[in-house]
Amino acid sequence: MAEMDPADLITVTIDGVEVNVPKGTLIIRAAEMIGHPVPRFCDHPLLDPVGACRQCLVEISDDGRGRPMPKPQASCTTTVMPGQVIKTQMTSPVAAKAQNGINEFLLINHPLDCPICDKGGECPLQNQAVMVGNADTRFNDVKRTYPKPIPISTEILLDRDRCVLCSRCTRFADQIAGDAFIDLAERGAVEQVAIYREQPFNSYFSGNVIQICPVGALTSTAYRFRARPFDLVSTMTTCEHCAAGCELRVDHRRNEVMRRYAGDDPDVNEEWNCDKGRFAFVSGRGDDRLTHPLIREDGVLRPASWPEAVNAAVEGLRAAGRNVGLLPGGRVTLEDAYAWSKFARVALGTNNVDFRSRPHSAEEAGFLAHAVAGRSLQESVTYTDLEKASGVLLVGFEPEDESPIVFLRLRKAWRKKKLRVFTVAPFLSNGSVKLGATLVPTVPGGEAARLDGLGDEVDLGGAGVILVGERAGADAGTLSAVLGLAERTGARIAWIPRRAGERGALEAGLLPNLLPGGRPADAAEALVDVRAAWEIDELPTQAGLDADAILAAAAEGRIQALVIGGVEPTDFRNPAAARLGLENAGFVISLEQRLSEVTARADVVFPVSLFEERRGTFLNWEGRERPIAQVVSPRTVVDDLRILVALADGLGADLGIPDADAAWAELDQLGRWEGQRAAAPATTAAPAPTAQEGDVVLATWRTLLDAGRGQDGEPYLAGTGPLPVARVSAATAERIGAGETVALQAGGAELRYPLVVEASMVDDVVWVPRNAPGLSPAEALGVGAGDRVRLLADSIARSDDSTGGMA
Numbered sequence: 047m048a049e050m051d052p053a054d055l056i057t058v059t060i061d062g063v064e065v066n067v068p069k070g071t072l073i074i075r076a077a078e079m080i081g082h083p084v085p086r087f088c089d090h091p092l093l094d095p096v097g098a099c100r101q102c103l104v105e106i107s108d109d110g111r112g113r114p115m116p117k118p119q120a121s122c123t124t125t126v127m128p129g130q131v132i133k134t135q136m137t138s139p140v141a142a143k144a145q146n147g148i149n150e151f152l153l154i155n156h157p158l159d160c161p162i163c164d165k166g167g168e169c170p171l172q173n174q175a176v177m178v179g180n181a182d183t184r185f186n187d188v189k190r191t192y193p194k195p196i197p198i199s200t201e202i203l204l205d206r207d208r209c210v211l212c213s214r215c216t217r218f219a220d221q222i223a224g225d226a227f228i229d230l231a232e233r234g235a236v237e238q239v240a241i242y243r244e245q246p247f248n249s250y251f252s253g254n255v256i257q258i259c260p261v262g263a264l265t266s267t268a269y270r271f272r273a274r275p276f277d278l279v280s281t282m283t284t285c286e287h288c289a290a291g292c293e294l295r296v297d298h299r300r301n302e303v304m305r306r307y308a309g310d311d312p313d314v315n316e317e318w319n320c321d322k323g324r325f326a327f328v329s330g331r332g333d334d335r336l337t338h339p340l341i342r343e344d345g346v347l348r349p350a351s352w353p354e355a356v357n358a359a360v361e362g363l364r365a366a367g368r369n370v371g372l373l374p375g376g377r378v379t380l381e382d383a384y385a386w387s388k389f390a391r392v393a394l395g396t397n398n399v400d401f402r403s404r405p406h407s408a409e410e411a412g413f414l415a416h417a418v419a420g421r422s423l424q425e426s427v428t429y430t431d432l433e434k435a436s437g438v439l440l441v442g443f444e445p446e447d448e449s450p451i452v453f454l455r456l457r458k459a460w461r462k463k464k465l466r467v468f469t470v471a472p473f474l475s476n477g478s479v480k481l482g483a484t485l486v487p488t489v490p491g492g493e494a495a496r497l498d499g500l501g502d503e504v505d506l507g508g509a510g511v512i513l514v515g516e517r518a519g520a521d522a523g524t525l526s527a528v529l530g531l532a533e534r535t536g537a538r539i540a541w542i543p544r545r546a547g548e549r550g551a552l553e554a555g556l557l558p559n560l561l562p563g564g565r566p567a568d569a570a571e572a573l574v575d576v577r578a579a580w581e582i583d584e585l586p587t588q589a590g591l592d593a594d595a596i597l598a599a600a601a602e603g604r605i606q607a608l609v610i611g612g613v614e615p616t617d618f619r620n621p622a623a624a625r626l627g628l629e630n631a632g633f634v635i636s637l638e639q640r641l642s643e644v645t646a647r648a649d650v651v652f653p654v655s656l657f658e659e660r661r662g663t664f665l666n667w668e669g670r671e672r673p674i675a676q677v678v679s680p681r682t683v684v685d686d687l688r689i690l691v692a693l694a695d696g697l698g699a700d701l702g703i704p705d706a707d708a709a710w711a712e713l714d715q716l717g718r719w720e721g722q723r724a725a726a727p728a729t730t731a732a733p734a735p736t737a738q739e740g741d742v743v744l745a746t747w748r749t750l751l752d753a754g755r756g757q758d759g760e761p762y763l764a765g766t767g768p769l770p771v772a773r774v775s776a777a778t779a780e781r782i783g784a785g786e787t788v789a790l791q792a793g794g795a796e797l798r799y800p801l802v803v804e805a806s807m808v809d810d811v812v813w814v815p816r817n818a819p820g821l822s823p824a825e826a827l828g829v830g831a832g833d834r835v836r837l838l839a840d841s842i843a844r845s846d847d848s849t850g851g852m853a
Contacts (some may be wrong), residue, residue, distance in 0.1 A: 057112075057587065058130040061137045073121035073132055074102055078616055082134050085145055085174040087152075087213035087260045090317060094221055097123040098213045099172065103144040105133040116606065118144040130485040139312060142178065143584040148177040152210050156261070157191040163208070164479055165262025169274035171210070175314050190235070198228060198239075200765025201267055201325065202256065206238050209263040215239060215255035216533040222318065224457055225249035231483035239263070248766040250450055253324040257307050258317075268325060268761045269305045269353065273297075282309055282457040284664050284672040285323040286377065286546050286657040287756060291666025292319045296327075296658060301657055301678045303327055314429060314666065320450035321763060322750055327658070334641040335680055336653035347651065352692075358695035359650040362633035363394065364608035370585075371596030372399040374556055374686070375612035376406070377543030379674060380664030381604035383474035383547060383554035383710040384684035385701065386611070387562055389690040392582060393699040397567055397590025398605070401551035402519075404544075405619035405830060409526065410519030411559050411592060415724035418541045419552050420564020422718065426669045427511055427540035433459045436507025439486075439537070440469040441528055442493060443515025445559035446477030447750045448544050449667065454512070459590070468504050470496055472745045473773060473807040487808050490745040491832025492734025494523030497531050510537035516544055517747055520619065523731035538606045542667040544748070550665040554713065556588025556632050565719040572719060579716045581702075593617070597627030610644050611637040611654070611686055616822065619830045627631035642755070653683040660685045662706045737810035741834040742778060744790075744823065752817040772799035774783075787840035790814065812837050 052428070055066045060077050067076045072095065074084050083367050087099035103118035108131035118141055119416045121134075134144040137270055153175065160166040195203035214712040216239065220226045227247040231240035257262045278297040285292040293309030306327055308319035339355030340347040343517060346431050350358070363370060364579060372394075374386040383401070388400040402410075432438065445453035459465035460482050469475075470493055474485045488496045506512075512532055518524045532539050543549065555562040565572035591599060597607040601623070615624035628634060628647045636648035645651045659680035664672040680692045687709060694701045703709040749756065751767035772788050779801065790797045790812065799814055799821065807813070812835070814823055823829050 056126060057129045058126045058132060058744040060132045061134055067126055071126050073104060073119075073126055073127050075104055077104070077132070077134055078555060080241070082136050084121050084147075084840065085170075087170065087210055088214060090214055090217075090220065090258060092318075093217045094135055095123045096213055096217065099210060100148050101145060101152070103136075103141055103148065105140040106137040107131045107133055107138075109432070125201055127603055129385050132655060145156070145178040145509045146180065149175055150184070153179070153183065154185050156210070157189060157207050159208075163262040164270055165259075165266045165275075170260040192238075194803045195265070195270075197267070198241045198264075199249075199252055201321065201637060201762045202247055202252050202266050203238060203267055203270060205263050205265070208261050209239055210261050211237055212260060214258045214260065215264060218251075218255055218258060219247070219249065219782065221456060221461065222254070223249050223251040228255075231596070235830075246766075248768070249318050250446060251318065251320070251454070252755070252766065253321045254308065254318050255407060265522065266305065266325070268760065273299055275302045277305060280674050281677045283628060283658070283675040284546075285319065285666070286318075286674075287322050288449055289470055289543050289546055289549060289667040290315065290449050291546075291664060291670060291672040292323055292451055292670070293672075294319065294323065296677045298502055298658075298677055302719075303677065313803050314670065314672075315451045316454075318451065318454055318703045319386045319764065320750065321758060322450075325760055325763040326757035329655050329756050332759055336640055336651065338653060340645070340648075340651040342649045347645070347648075353769060354651055355652060356408070356692050357420070358697055359635050359652075362635065362649060363607055363609075363693070363697060368395050368605065369606040370394050370396055370398060371591060371600060371605045372396075372610050373403060373593055373596065373608065373613050374399070374401050374551065374611075375403050375609045376401050376543065376548040376551060376582050377612050378551060378686060379657075379664055379706070380547075380550035380554060380713070381554050381661070381662045381706040383551040383685040384562060384709045384713050385550070385690045385703060386551075387555040387595060388701050388703065389694055391561075391576075391585055392580060393690075393694040393697045393840060395584075395586050397586050397588065399556055399590060400558060400593035400594055400596065401548060401556040402593050403614070404516060405520035406516075406592065406594070407519055407522065408592065409729045411557050412724060412727035413519070413525035413529070413565070414541065414557065415560050415728045417539055417822075418549075419560055420718045420723070423669045427538050428668045429455050432456060432511060432536070433463070433465075434509060435459070435511045437466040437468065437505060437511075438485070438502060438507060439468065439510070439512045439531075440471070440478075441497065441512060442470070442512050442521065442524060443513050443542060444471075444477060444747055445513070446475070446476055446480070447495040447747065448515055450750060452542060452667075453477055453481070454602030466505075466507070466508075472811045472813060473804045486506040487577045487733045487806075489743055489808055489811060491521055491732070491735075491743065493518065493521050494527040494729075497527035498526065498731050500531060506535055508536070511533055512537050512538050512539045514539060514541050516542075516548075517831065520830070523729045525692065526590030526727050527731055528727050528731045530696070540667065546666075548666055549665065549669060553669075554666060558592055559586075559724070562713060563716055563718045564723070565721075566724045568582050569721060571721050575719075579712070594623075594784070597624050600627040601629075602631070603630065607631065607633040607635070607636075607637045610648075612639070613644060616817065616825055617826060620828060621825050622828060628674055637689055639753075648791055652689045654689065655680045655685050659683070660706070663710065675826065735832050735834065738834065740836055742774070742810050742812045742837045744829055744831060744833050744835045745811050746816040746823055748816045748829050749818070752815060753819040753822070754817060764819075767814070770799060770815050770821045771815040772805040772837075773802045773807055774810045774811070776803050776805070777809045778807070779803050780836055782839050784839045788812075788819060789838045789840050790822075790823065790827065791836040791838065792829045792833070795827050797821055797823065797826055
């Protein structure tokens, strides 16, 4: 910590110890600095002080002016003053008696159900009852009771009789998440946490209230009564769901994960995480889990031994020669990504490798090579930089849906420091409203032209940041326009993908134009570097194909073998084209955790471990290393790296990286590229799409909770997902004569949605979620953002239920 100016410090005495603390420090924090924690319930360092529980009373025998305070004061709301003399329960009978009285008061109506309470064994109320309370109770009357539990959402249950009205949950919802769906209702003895009748607590961050509740009043539907805290073993690891890099505490018992809590990492997620990271860990543990290799025989997959499967895969790869494409997906660890990259170049002699199983472009590959790959954490935008920014511009990026912890940091900066946020989008989303964002109204597909024409309406200040989402890579010219805007304004750029492994895959060289460390694949010096590090004589120099081109070449028979890991056809802009590539590929190898569309078309299937079963590293969007710990023992499966090493051995190539530690060491030794960076892309901005008569332009992106396979098997979490709706402007709704529902039509198919009229929406644009259960426009209609679709009032649309419907 940087040294503070002595003028900003004041001197106080706490329990006889003189201490210098910054001005404005709360007494409860000052006491912690000398190792004298004061009991508390309502206090939380990331929430605004409220003084609700009164458990933290201390004696102030000198207020700094030679006079004592007349009664004990709440240390969580009182700031230190020069010369104060403060006594905690450690040295003051007055403070101890006051805390004892409050503790006794809180226990009057609290149920004695510790043996069955989920919080029993890790409960602050238990701890403080022992520390400052009485051994026996003086209360002999009937305790207050309520019907229990009350579901405040499908995922969160409330036991009202346990609640001590600390207001941690309501303050979190209001201040941190911005979802004020719960509040304290009534007054006096009947005051209680309540929800709005018309609005359940369907927040992306609702699980945090379980963790910060000090008394077990809020519990998880999925975890309730499943384990005792003292039965569990805790392991710190990193969340696998998005690129935020949240630290997680995983609690497990008998080789099974029971629950996940947010870890405490001030540099990244502070003490929060999203509900997807907290609850979506059941996927891959069902009946479709792959536990042994499979090979196709007479058109049917059958179980096989590992040697048999490796031999079959090697035979298929040998037959294909260098006409092979690799699609590792965006969820691999850094070490596995490095193994994929080395396997492609050393064992197969090809640059046909691309981690982007999503809408993408050649412009994006050039942008990533020029502006992102090979940059150290010190060169990158960080979470801290977001809090200190003078202005933030969001381009193709919806933080709440695509990187929730980034959203929380931006909201914190907006609340505390009045950060100015601008969003280039067709409307102000719920998340943008909670950031106080200013809309830069843009028709989908017209982002590049809009950015080129930005004027005084967007002032990012001297410490501006442009946050670019992965969706910007699919809009021609947008990333080139972002680079131009950054050059004109001096703003810094940060690229924030959705998947946890994409930044690591980029650094490992899982793009056709990149080698590890951000080295351009066509740079002679870069080739020399990598050949020397890998101790080989030759590297492929022919330009590689990106993911879409690999699948298109497979459909045409030019790519004769595919090696695929953790990819779904629905991930791509055109799922039908992806399926055609899979079907027409001569030979398909799949590395998967569970049965999927790819394994159904594969010739050889290798089972790979879940993230809780392996060690490794993620790089989050900042480029920060995030360790993955092995939480439980793997069940007869291995990670991607070991499978690729075995395949390389069969092909006569030695990758030289037998495990994750070796891969990390080799990549670290290879280091980052210090030569000339790849040239910046210069794609001309295309004109913004215009709606023709009867048509509208489609806007769409994936919401955090949708039909993704990573959250399968957790119905309580799915119940909190957003309702799939179609959003249009009032003028567009009036033009089509829409009522409560509308139909989206394209390619002879149709989807129907409830209609929401959005005040901020650009005219002649409709927004629908990209991957809602049963309602994917890419899957059902073959369209994506920027495409024209027909929008009709449902009363005059086709009523054929076989082509779509409402969720």
